[in-house]
Amino acid sequence: MALPKQVKIVEVGPRDGLQNEKDFVPSATKIELINRLSAAGLRNVEAASFVSPKWVPQMADGADVMAGIERRAGTIYSVLTPNLRGFEGALAARADEIVIFGAASEAFSQKNINCSIAESIERFAPVAAAAKEHGLRIRGSVSCALGCPYQGEVPVASVVDVVKRFAALGCDEIDIADTIGVGTPKRTREVFEAVTEVFPREHLSGHFHDTYGQALANIYAALLEGVEIFHASVAGLGGCPYAKGATGNVATEDVLYLMNGLGIETGIDLAQVVEIGDFISNAIGRPNVSRAGKALLAKARSEARSEPNTCA
Amino acid sequence: MALPKQVKIVEVGPRDGLQNEKDFVPSATKIELINRLSAAGLRNVEAASFVSPKWVPQMADGADVMAGIERRAGTIYSVLTPNLRGFEGALAARADEIVIFGAASEAFSQKNINCSIAESIERFAPVAAAAKEHGLRIRGSVSCALGCPYQGEVPVASVVDVVKRFAALGCDEIDIADTIGVGTPKRTREVFEAVTEVFPREHLSGHFHDTYGQALANIYAALLEGVEIFHASVAGLGGCPYAKGATGNVATEDVLYLMNGLGIETGIDLAQVVEIGDFISNAIGRPNVSRAGKALLAKARSEARSEPNTCA
Numbered sequence: 001m002a003l004p005k006q007v008k009i010v011e012v013g014p015r016d017g018l019q020n021e022k023d024f025v026p027s028a029t030k031i032e033l034i035n036r037l038s039a040a041g042l043r044n045v046e047a048a049s050f051v052s053p054k055w056v057p058q059m060a061d062g063a064d065v066m067a068g069i070e071r072r073a074g075t076i077y078s079v080l081t082p083n084l085r086g087f088e089g090a091l092a093a094r095a096d097e098i099v100i101f102g103a104a105s106e107a108f109s110q111k112n113i114n115c116s117i118a119e120s121i122e123r124f125a126p127v128a129a130a131a132k133e134h135g136l137r138i139r140g141s142v143s144c145a146l147g148c149p150y151q152g153e154v155p156v157a158s159v160v161d162v163v164k165r166f167a168a169l170g171c172d173e174i175d176i177a178d179t180i181g182v183g184t185p186k187r188t189r190e191v192f193e194a195v196t197e198v199f200p201r202e203h204l205s206g207h208f209h210d211t212y213g214q215a216l217a218n219i220y221a222a223l224l225e226g227v228e229i230f231h232a233s234v235a236g237l238g239g240c241p242y243a244k245g246a247t248g249n250v251a252t253e254d255v256l257y258l259m260n261g262l263g264i265e266t267g268i269d270l271a272q273v274v275e276i277g278d279f280i281s282n283a284i285g286r287p288n289v290s291r292a293g294k295a296l297l298a299k300a301r302s303e304a305r306s307e308p309n310t311c312a
Numbered sequence: 313m314a315l316p317k318q319v320k321i322v323e324v325g326p327r328d329g330l331q332n333e334k335d336f337v338p339s340a341t342k343i344e345l346i347n348r349l350s351a352a353g354l355r356n357v358e359a360a361s362f363v364s365p366k367w368v369p370q371m372a373d374g375a376d377v378m379a380g381i382e383r384r385a386g387t388i389y390s391v392l393t394p395n396l397r398g399f400e401g402a403l404a405a406r407a408d409e410i411v412i413f414g415a416a417s418e419a420f421s422q423k424n425i426n427c428s429i430a431e432s433i434e435r436f437a438p439v440a441a442a443a444k445e446h447g448l449r450i451r452g453s454v455s456c457a458l459g460c461p462y463q464g465e466v467p468v469a470s471v472v473d474v475v476k477r478f479a480a481l482g483c484d485e486i487d488i489a490d491t492i493g494v495g496t497p498k499r500t501r502e503v504f505e506a507v508t509e510v511f512p513r514e515h516l517s518g519h520f521h522d523t524y525g526q527a528l529a530n531i532y533a534a535l536l537e538g539v540e541i542f543h544a545s546v547a548g549l550g551g552c553p554y555a556k557g558a559t560g561n562v563a564t565e566d567v568l569y570l571m572n573g574l575g576i577e578t579g580i581d582l583a584q585v586v587e588i589g590d591f592i593s594n595a596i597g598r599p600n601v602s603r604a605g606k607a608l609l610a611k612a613r614s615e616a617r618s619e620p621n622t623c624a
Contacts, residue, residue, distance in 0.1 A: 018573040062327035065340050099397035181607070184573025213522075216529040220497050244614070254525035261496025262528070281476070291525035295493070295558040304557070 003223050006045060006265035009255060010205060010231045011279070014044040014065075015080060017237025017249055019058050021284055023280050027061045029283050030138050031068040035237025036233065036276045038072040046078045046099065046231075050086035078139060087127045090136070097137035100124040102166070103179075104159045105148035117158070121165045125288035128169040140166030141175040141207070145191060146183030146218075156194045163195045173203045175231065178218065178239065181247070185221035192225040205229035206237035210289075211240045215250035216258055223262070230255060233245075235277035236289035250289030253277055271296070318577035320356060320568060322517060323349050325592070326377075327358040327392060329549025329561055331370050333596060339373045341595050343380040348588045349546065350384040353580035354564075356412065357389045362398035373613035378405035390451060399439045402448070409449035409485075412436040414478070417460035418473040429470070433477045440481040452478030453487040453519070457503060458495030458530075461472045468506045475507045485515045487543065490530065492552065493523025493559070497533035504537040517541035520562050520587075522601075523552045527562035528570055535574070542567060547589035563588055563602030583608070 014034050015069035018025055034047050047069065048062035053286045062079065069077070071094075078097040081087045088099050102121045103109045109117045131138045142162045148154050159176065166174050176191055183191075188206070195204060206222040206229070208215040219230055240246040274296045281288040288294055326346050330337055337475075346359050352428065360374030374391060381389070383406075390409040393399045402410050414433045415421045421429045444452045454474045460466050471488065478486050488503055500518070507516060517532040518541070520527040531542055545561035552558040568582045586608045593600040599607055 165357040184570055186574045210603060211524075211607045212569050213528055213563065214570060216525055217532040217570060220532055240607070244610050246610050247603050251525070257524050258526060258529060262498045291522060291559050295523045295552070298556050298558050304500055 003262055003264060004226060004228045006228070007223075007258075007259060009042060009252065009266055009268060010044040010046060010078070011042040011227060011234060011252060011296060012046040012207070012249060013037070013233040013235070013237040013252070014230050015049050015059070017233040018024070018164065018284075019049060019056050019061045020238060020241060021058055023284070024058060025284055027064045029111045029280075030061070030065045033234075033280050034065070034069045034077075036272070036279070038070075038075045040272035040276060043074060043267065044076040044078065046080075047095075048093070049080035050089035050093070051080060051082050061126075063089060063093050063307040066095065078138065080288055081127055082211065083123070084126055084130065087130050091130075091134055095136065097139055097172075098127065098131050099139045099141055100127060100166070100171075101141040101143060102162055103144045103148070104142050104162050105151050105153035105154045106158070108144045108148045111150055117162060117190070118165070119170070121162065124169060127247065128171070132170055138170055138174045139173045139175065140169065140171035141177055142166070143177045143179040145176045146178040146187050147180060150181050156191055159191050159193050160198055163199050167199050173205060173229065174199055175205045175207045176284070177207035177231075178209055181209030183208070183218055184214050185217050188218040188221045189225055192222055192227060196225070201226050202228055205231060205232040209240065210236065210250045213247075216254060219250070219255060219258065223264070234273055234290075235281045237286075251277070251293060253290040253296070254295035257292040285299060315535050315574055316538060316576060318540070318579075319535075319571060320541045321354060321564065321580060322334075322356040322358060322390070322541060322543045323354040323541050323546060323564060324358040324519070324561060325349070325545040325547070327361055327371070327547040328543075329392075329545040330596075331361060331368050332551060332553060333370055333598070335596070336370060337596055339376045339380060341592075342373070342377045345546075345588065345592050346381045347349045348584070348591070350382075350387045352584035353578070354388065354587060355386060355579065356388040356409075358392075359407075360405070362546070363392060363394050373506070375401060375405050378407065387530060388449065395435070396438055396442065399442050403442075403446055407448065409451055410439065410443050411451045411453055411586045412439060412478070412481070412483075413453040414474055415456045415460070415467050416454050416474050417456040417463050417466050418470070419463035420456045420460045423462055428553030429474060430477070433472035433474065433481070436481060440446070440483070440573055444482055449484045450482055451485045451487065452481065452483035453489055454478070455489045455491040457488045458490040458493060458499050461492050468503055468578035471503050472506050472510055479511050482563055485517060486511055486540065487517045489519035489543075493526065495520070495530055496526050498528050498532040499538055500533045504534055504539060508537070513538050514540055517543060519543040520559055521552065522548065522559045522562045525559075528566060531562070531567060531570065535576070546585060546602075547605060549592065549598075559601055563589070563605060565602040565605035565608070569604040586612075
């Protein structure tokens with residue numbers, strides 16, 4: 001299959017990336033991050049989570065963040081909504097899209113939320129109905145789609161089953177998420193081949209983690225399957241809770257470098273994203289784990305040093 | 313094209329990886345590294361460089377290293393030989409394969425060795441002839457094959473031209489090296505498609521750097537072109553001299569994780585290589601930059617901690 005001519009990159013750094021940071025990131029920093037990302041051309045930013053602050057204290061300021069950002073025309077600001085209460089918050093905050101979620105792994109579902117996969121998704125029915133009623137987009141995220149920290153192998157049929165359930169709830173877009181980064185291109189292709197049988201390819205996205213270094217190879221494999229939407233996190237924000245010190249979300253800079261090299265349009269300015277990666281890494285005191293980001297920053301700095309001194 | 317059923321991994325850590333380390337790595341450490349790598353199943357190890365110690369002081373102990381290692385039956389120990397003097401050293405050290413090299417970038421060749429590409433390769437003619445005479449394998453390494461730090465773009469025709477010159481010298485194997493890691497899968501495919509027209513695919517190898525995070529995507533693209541030999545460096549040893557702090561050689565652990573996931577045989581024990589990566593990173597006081605390596609080490613340690621205390 002020919003590669004897509006253009007893709008949509010969904011920036012998940014402000015929510016998925018930051019949510020596991022121990023020290024609270026000030027709302028002003030989150031707002032600057034989101035504003036800079038949308039200004040760099042990211043047309044979809046996962047901005048907040050309307051979850052109980054007891055569960056995820058880092059996301060307690062979702063309403064303030066959503067109220068503080070500059071809304072860029074055409075940009076979709078997504079928020080996570082675990083329940084109707086969260087949906088009400090999202091609605092009040094004028095979110096463009098809500099995100100609901102479920103694991104493709106029965107063991108993960110039982111261990112994390114103490115119920116079956118089917119039950120966990122059924123619980124989102126009133127949230128999805130309310131979103132439809134108010135004209136909000138709905139995104140369904142299938143976690144552990146390429147492997148699970150508890151049960152290991154996840155059958156492709158389980159992923160297909162969750163995709164069908166999300167489709168039945170009226171999801172506009174569905175993410176195939178390799179939550180722990182264990183997938184490789186073979187499994188990526190198998191899963192996307194299977195799910196495109198039950199949901200339109202152009203509304204499926206790939207959410208890859210780089211824990212085992214496989215994310216870009218998987219993205220390339222998904223591109224070859226015709227997938228046109230990918231998630232990424234600036235500076236690779238977000239570690240892996242299942243392997244301390246290991247890498248989490250694939251870095252937006254690395255994904256953009258790939259797309260640029262393949263001649264696939266994203267509408268996003270890589271140089272700006274590299275600067276944003278530097279900004280947020282410094283702001284929260286965390287190493288920048290984007291390889292392209294680090295290489296481009298090093299290059300820019302060495303070029304700056306060898307420039308003639310124009311101040312003389 | 314179907315993926316290959318098996319591939320050869322050439323471990324370049326002991327030479328390409330270590331050569332830019334500032335502090336001298338003791339010969340005993342180099343020897344242990346090479347012995348452990350061959351014991352883990354790596355059938356081809358780039359072990360030393362017979363270059364003037366004035367140029368590369370880290371490689372000054374090549375003869376001692378080659379004399380100290382245990383030769384594993386069937387394993388190819390390669391050494392770099394920049395000239396006839398180096399070849400004599402390699403012969404005395406009982407190297408199985410010599411490595412000669414040339415850039416596909418005219419600017420790189422001029423800047424680095426002050427002569428044209430054609431001249432630089434012609435200088436290897438007596439070395440290649442001597443290797444043939446003594447029955448040593450010859451590997452030709454084409455550097456800057458996907459991009460150059462000085463001239464940027466490198467024409468595919470230049471890569472093809474250097475491959476032809478190496479073929480004319482009698483090379484048994486030829487490396488397509490992305491020395492600065494700027495390539496993406498599109499260029500990787502274009503270059504391999506072109507060079508397989510002039511040299512047998514099964515004797516071409518891919519040498520990728522992960523500076524921009526693209527190495528595994530490029531390896532996957534090369535696998536789809538039928539390439540069966542790949543270079544890698546345990547723990548990602550070897551930085552990028554053109555971008556301080558940036559990543560160099562792709563990590564062996566990450567490549568093995570990919571091959572295992574694709575069901576491609578390597579004959580190499582990933583778990584052992586992960587331990588070797590930990591050993592050499594600690595030995596030389598350098599962070600382990602293999603993502604699979606770090607994730608698997610973190611996993612092994614957390615599993616070890618949660619084991620019941622069997623000492624009680």
